[in-house]
Amino acid sequence: xxxxxxxxxxxxxxxxxxxxxxxxxxxxxxxxxxxxxxxxxxxxxxxxxxxxxxxxxxxxxxxxxxxxxxxxxxxxxxxxxxxxxxxxxxxxxxxxxxxxxxxxxxxxxxxxxxxxxxxxxxxxxxxxxxxxxxxxxxxxxxxxx
Numbered sequence: 001x002x003x004x005x006x007x008x009x010x011x012x013x014x015x016x017x018x019x020x021x022x023x024x025x026x027x028x029x030x031x032x033x034x035x036x037x038x039x040x041x042x043x044x045x046x047x048x049x050x051x052x053x054x055x056x057x058x059x060x061x062x063x064x065x066x067x068x069x070x071x072x073x074x075x076x077x078x079x080x081x082x083x084x085x086x087x088x089x090x091x092x093x094x095x096x097x098x099x100x101x102x103x104x105x106x107x108x109x110x111x112x113x114x115x116x117x118x119x120x121x122x123x124x125x126x127x128x129x130x131x132x133x134x135x136x137x138x139x140x141x142x143x144x145x
Contacts, residue, residue: 026098028137029106029130033093036139043085049076053131053138061143089114093126105140106130112144 032051039047052058052072060069060078069078095110109127124145131140 025100025106025132025137029098029108030095032130032137032139033095037091037093040088040091043088045076045079045083045085049079051139052142053133053140055133055140058139059141061141061145063145089116089122101129104132106137 035051036048039045039051049072052060052075054072056071058070058072058075060075061067062069069075092113092115093110094113095108097107097109099107101107106129107127108130109125112122112124112126114122126142126144128139128143129141130137132138
């Protein structure tokens with residue numbers, strides 16, 4: 001009986017640690033989302049793209065999957081070319097899914113809302129992978145449409 005109690009205690013301890021770890025990861029990923037909105041809304045493309053993983057296979061998929069941009073430097077060049085500050089508007093992101101894939105990856109999806117001073121708005125969906133590199137979470141794959 002004593003061994004059963006010890007076994008149950010150990011299982012509960014590991015479960016509690018897993019919940020705390022996931023919570024820390026999810027909070028860190030939420031912070032990335034907040035920084036995306038902050039940088040975008042300030043018109044800071046360099047800051048916005050700093051949230052993408054610093055790897056050559058980091059990618060951004062756009063226009064319903066018609067286009068793919070690979071690598072952080074190329075993603076920055078894309079945003080600089082197609083999203084000048086006066087066309088950026090105000091961004092709001094809403095997650096509808098934040099799912100742990102592994103200790104290193106989370107799947108995220110949700111809605112983006114970009115509003116403009118003339119009351120026009122663009123609304124769409126996004127999905128992607130967040131990747132943990134050296135203790136920090138980054139956008140690794142970003143698909144918006």
